[in-house]
Amino acid sequence: MMLSSLASITWKQWRQHRLRTALTLLGIALGVAVYFAVRTANVTLLSSLTITIEKMAGKATLQIVGDEGGFPEAIWETVKDTPGVHIAQPVIEVLANTAFEDEGSLMIVGVDMLGDRELREYQFDEAGEEIADPLVALAQPDSIMISRKFAEKHQLKDGDKLPLFTAQGKKEFVVRGIFKPAGLGEIFDGQIAVMDVFNAQFVFNRGRNIDRIDLMNESGVSVDELQQRLRTRLPAGLEIGPPSSRGKGIENSVAAMKIGMTITSFIALLVGVFIIFNSFSIAVNQRWKEIGILRALGVERPNVQCMFLVEAALMGMLGSAVGIGLGFFLAIGAERVMSQIAAQLFSYVTTQQPPVFRWDYAVTSFVIGVISSVIGAWLPARAAARLNPVLALHNIETRQSENVLGKPRIIAGILLVLTGWALIAFGPASVGLSLQFSYSVLIIFGLVLLLPALAALTARALRPLMDRLFGSEGVIAVDSMIQSPRRTSATVGALMIGLSFVFSMGAYVRSYQKTVSDWMDRIVNADIIINTSENARSRTNHFSEDLGKTLAAIPGVRRVENIRFLFLPYADDSVALIALDMDGWFARVKDVVEGADEDEVKDKIIRGEGVLVARNFVARYHLGVGDRLRFQTPTGPFDFPILGVIEDYTSEKGAVFFERELYKRYWNDPAVDIIDVMVTPGAEVATVKQAVTRAVKGQHRAFIYTNAEYKKFIMDLINGFFVLNYMQMTVAIIIAALGIVNTLIISVAERKRELGVLRAIGGLRSQVRKMILLEAAAIAIVGVLSGTLAGVFNTYFLVRTAAHMIGGFTIPFRFPLTIVLVALPVALGIALLAAWWPARKAVNLKVVEAIGYE
Amino acid sequence: MIELQNVSRSFGDAKLVQALNQVNLRLAQGERVAVMGPSGSGKSTLLNLICGLDEPSTGAIKIDNVDIASLDDDSRTRLRRQKIGMIFQTFNLLPTLTALENVSLPLRLNGVAKKDAEQRATAMLQKVGLAGRAAHRPDQMSGGERQRIAIARALIFAPPVLLADEPTGNLDSKTGEEILALLDELHREFNTTILMVTHNEEAALHCDRVIRLRDGQIISSSAVTARTAEGQ
Known part of the structure; x- marks a missing residue:
């Protein structure tokens, strides 16, 4: 009641x-x-x-997947012969590019024409039905089947030509079937096409490898049973499981x-x-x-x-x-x-x-x-x-100022901050990221406890300055903060948390960028770099070695090196594998090997007697020089010693480097992902780049960069990774700005009488407005100060713990001075904007009512 | 000095409340006038209109021959700064400012340099007998001291007019008497025109004239003679 x-x-x-x-x-x-x-x-x-x-x-109950390089098609025969397999189909997936203007990627699925219809749903358009059996028609080497959406987009019909960039250069395919938007036709927003798997092997330079086998079990054999059976028959390194497990x-x-x-x-x-x-x-x-x-x-x-x-x-x-x-x-x-x-x-x-x-x-x-x-x-x-x-x-007039500056509160705050810092600095990493994150939260809570004191102290420190700069309006503005540090500190707290994460994310990104930039300056030193994708890499689209040979013949090109860049399964996760011409690499990159004699390591690496691993790989997997690295490959186990460690930021999962010839031997994969081009001394890089572009144009979809352009491209990718975090931080700042509006509205309401008196004794409306805006500015200043303090601690957490735990990276701490300097006017701007409505309210209050207000 | 011609003030839309009705009043320079009357008679409205915090519905209010009703808000505020000091029953000091800062506030709002403003405020505090309390905040002072600070603040500009709304209303009789004595003293020194709203007959005796209001109209205006004062 x-x-x-x-x-x-x-x-x-x-x-x-x-x-x-x-x-x-x-x-x-x-x-x-x-x-x-x-x-x-x-x-x-x-x-x-x-x-x-x-x-x-489709209807596959099990899938057999290799690493990104694929696995030999001979395994398909073994799978087909395994008792309990009702149907098994080889698949190749390639994200290719059409030669249409402004057209993006097209997912090409290579399937076996004869049996795939049992496994996957293909509903053909009526036009397609005119062909006796579209899948059989596709067995012709230039056949391709496309989705209706893709056909409509490009006004293609049966019999029309579809130009595609392949590893063999630009090739024209003939549309021999258009499928409805169902099953396969529904995915990738219709950007999908089907061709014969063996034809795909050839045009996309996959050798005799396939990416996957999709299979269905016989009705009398359970999926689990078949999975076990296949595991015993197939070489290690292949992943066998239901599609959902991928x-x-x-x-x-x-x-x-x-x-x-x-x-x-x-x-x-x-x-x-x-x-x-x-x-x-x-x-x-x-x-x-x-x-x-x-x-x-x-x-x-x-x-x-x-x-x-x-x-x-x-x-x-x-x-x-x-x-x-x-x-x-x-x-x-x-x-x-x-x-x-x-x-x-x-x-x-x-x-x-x-x-x-x-x-x-x-x-x-x-x-x-x-x-x-x-x-x-x-x-x-x-x-x-x-x-x-x-x-x-x-009456409210004799209200005492809030007692929030008590010693116990300050001591508790300092203790929490110090404890959080000490745990981050000296605590064991084995406790996991969540617990490590809670150390950072401990610091935030400590700072929250200290905020009223910090707000009051900053306001006191600001008082003479505000007095000098803005006169009595400035003094009254900061006095309001001193009088109600709790009210102010709640808003400052919201600002602090929002800004601290903006600062720390910014500082982290800056530190990361600087570290990566320095690293790239040492490692990436080809004059021209050619990539298969507009993204960091393509899983499926590769160059052939022939392209390198073509480029090597261009005048001004001194040397061409092919690089294979892929991810391989390793210890229940995956690691980056970079197979390159180590002779050429060592000729350009000096003093990079840690933990061993570089000259000795260099000779062994070039001979293909071992591997180099990234520093974060060592940290993640607790391996070191002398330990052996093992992969399952299509030709058997790859088992080589780690000869040296290098600083590398290719992947947060860790990276392994070795001679490309060694990779080709074990993985049976001649594909190329990146081509490094070195120009002859005296030759203009821009001129050679133009010549390279001319040679590639119309034949391959390739992304050609000079050294500086490539580094910028990588930096842009890194920035893209953090876009979402920045979006979230923006929301946090908006919420904090709401806090400022809230606080100032209340500040105006609480001080209605005070403002009325001010007007009664001769304060102009403009002076009252100035006072409210100055109070907002003072809140922003305290917010930026405390945000910077919290941001420094949080950055310490990010570079010391998070970067190390997520990626195994060691990133030096850098104070985000530029961001702080930018944030101050931005925060002031936001605060002044937020104060506009409360200031308006203050200016328009009725003085007579305000003086009589209780 | 101050002249009200046929001043009326009404509030509300549907049900009109006539707070002042056709008031005519004239105050000469240096005159002290007490305004008395029951609650709701229009005393505070009269004060608010004279100081320019409120506008009359009809009529003219002239201060030194300037009709303040014709001025915009900022001009009225400037006029208030220069010519009118105000003291209130509840003192209305700014709680975060020291006595010195409260007293110097009107000067600083008018752009007077801090050092100069504080020198003048110190002198004013001396006049009201609170030089030793300059660094204290209102909550560290007694009611009498607070009202002295409010008087010092009101007179810091040496305004020709002082409007006082129940200046002794929140004080005990002894402190109230001290405040009235202080006002007498300051009046002698500055020849300030004082219009004081009060319920207190004792306070009214410190004035030259008493006007009585009822239902928004002046019902009497009588001089305070020496005999009246003695009789009291």
């Missing part, structure tokens, strides 16, 4: 303070939206990858991206908690007379506390519901960015899917939103319950 009466008071408060209510709800909604969007985008990305795999797999590997590959985004989505939620704290602190301040009356009327302390907590829970429910809706739309954008990153950095091509609405995620987000609201409101609600009713009923 009592609670229902209190609820009606709450409802009236919401209606009376609509703007504050709306801002608070928006704060919660944005926090929840980011959290929900990240999870939804992640599951949508994985789902679109999985759907692609499943549609590609999604797991992809999930591992994009794990780093997922971790980064999950962390930042928690930041958005944390900022939301501050908004709630801020809003409820303000509500308690505004309603303290009301609380006094309620207490005087006999409402017990727990009920007062309960009133505010229920209010917070209700706000949490409403805000979370809005946030989930908003997050679902945000997920569309987030998923696009993630798909782009997956394609650019991890070479995974997805089929665009509408966001997957997961009820479990919605419920989790809802619960987290409500709990965050209640946590945010806890302290203000407790303060309301503890309010002295006698004091509360008295």
Whole structure:
């Protein structure tokens, strides 16, 4: 009964303070939206990858997959002969490029014409039905079958020519079948075509290798049983499992991206908690007379506390519901960015899917939103319950400044910061990333405890400066902060968290960029670099060795080196393998081998007697010089010693380098992914690049860079990886800006009388406006200062722990001075913008009413 | 000095409340006038109109022959700075500022340099007997001290007019008497025109004239003679 009466008071408060209510709800909604969007985008990305795999797999119950280089087609014979196999079909997947203007990639699926129809769904257009059997027609070497969507896009019909860039150069294929948008036709947004697997082997330079075998078990044999049977018959190194299990590997590959985004989505939620704290602190301040009356009327302390907590829970429910809706739309954008990153950095091509609405995620987000609201409101609600009713009923003019600068609070804050720092610096890495992240959170909490003191101290330090620069308006502006450090520190806290992650992400990216840039200056020194993809690499599209020979004949070209760059399964994960001409590489790159004599290592590596591994590989797998590295290859086990360690940032998974001839021997794979071209001394790089472009144009889809252009391209890819994090940080800053609006509106409401007096004794409207704007600026300054402090600690965590744990990288700490210098005017701008409405409110208040205000 | 011609002020739309009705009043330079009347008689409205915080519905309010109703908000504010000091029942000091800062605030809002403003404020604090409390904040002072600070703030510009809204209303009788004595002293020194709203007959005796308001109209205006004062 009592609670229902209190609820009606709450409802009236919401209606009376609509703007504050709306801002608070928006704060919660944005926090929840980011959290929900990240999870939804992640599951949508994985789902679109999985759907692609499943549609590609058709009715297959098992798939046999090798590494990126594929495996010998002879294995197909073994599989077919295995008892219990109903049907087994070889597959090659190539992301090729058409020679159409402005056309992107086309997924080519190479299948065996005779048996594949049993396995995969092919629904042909009526035009296609005119051909007696499109799959048989495809057995002609120039045949290709395309999706209806692709056909419509390019106005292609049966019998038309489709030009494709292949490893053999540009080739024209004849369309002999158009399939409907069902089964295979549904994936990759229709950018898909089918050709004969053996023809694909030839035109895409795959030798006698295939990528995959899709098979179905006989009805009397279970999938598990067949899987076991195949495992005993097939060489090690081949992955045998149902199509759905392949999604797991992809999930591992994009794990780093997922971790980064999950962390930042928690930041958005944390900022939301501050908004709630801020809003409820303000509500308690505004309603303290009301609380006094309620207490005087006999409402017990727990009920007062309960009133505010229920209010917070209700706000949490409403805000979370809005946030989930908003997050679902945000997920569309987030998923696009993630798909782009997956394609650019991890070479995974997805089929665009509408966001997957997961009820479990919605419920989790809802619960987290409500709990965050209640946590945010806890302290203000407790303060309301503890309010002295006698004091509360008295005039507000004699209000004491908040006592938040107590020693215990400061000591606790310092202890938390130091403990967090010490754990990051000296704690064991074996505890895992989540626990390591909690050390960083410990520092944040410590700083939050220190914030009121920090806000008050900074305001005191700013007072003389503000006095000198802005006169009494400046003094009154900072005094407001000194008087109510708790109100200010909640907003500063939101700003601090938002900015600290902007700073630390920026610092991390900068440190990473600088490290990678320095590394590339040492390692990447070919004059011209030719890549098969506009992304970091292509999993399926390769050059042939013949292209290198053609390029070597161009005047001005001194030397051409072929590089194979792929990922191989290793210890339940995958590592990058870079097979290159080590003789040429060592001729250009000096003093890079760690842990061994370089001259000795060089000779052995060139002779193909061992491998070099990246520093992060050593850190991840606890291996060192002298240890042996083992891979399963199509020709048997690859077992060579690690001869040296080098600094390398190719992949967070670690990388292995060895002689390309050794790779060709073991993997039976002559494919080329990158071609390094060295020009003769005196020759103009730009002129040679033009000649290379002319030689390649019309024959191959190739991406040709000078040394500087290639380094910039890599840097742009790195930046692309962090785009989503920056987007999330932007949301965090928007939430923090809402906090500033909230704080200033309350500041204006609380100081209505003060502002009225100021106007009464001769303060102009413009002076009042200036005062509010200066208060916002002062909040921004404290926010930037504390954000920088928190950012330094967080950067320390990122470079010391996160980079090491996620990628095994060692990245030196660099203070983000430029970002801080840029952030200060930006934060000031945001703060002033946020202060516009409260300042307007302050300027327009009625002086007579304000003076009489209690 | 101050002249009100047929001034009316009404509030509300549907149900009109006539706070002041056709008020005519003239105050000479250096005159002290007490405004008395029951609650709701229009005393505070009168004060708010004279200081330019409110605008009359009809009529003219002239200060030194300038009709303040014809001025815009900023001009009225500037006029207030130069010509009108105000003191309130609840003192209305800025809680975060020290006594010195509170007193120097009007000067600083008018662009006077800090050093100069503080020198003048120190002198003013000396006049009100609080030189030793310059660094204290309002919550560290008694009610009487706070009102002295408010008076110092009101007179820092040496304005020709001082408007006082129940200046002793929140004080005990002894402190109230001290404040009134201080106002007498400052009046002698500055020859300030004082318009004081009060319920306190004792306070009214410190004035030259008492006007009584009822239902928004002046019902009487009588001089305070020595005999009246003695009789009290």
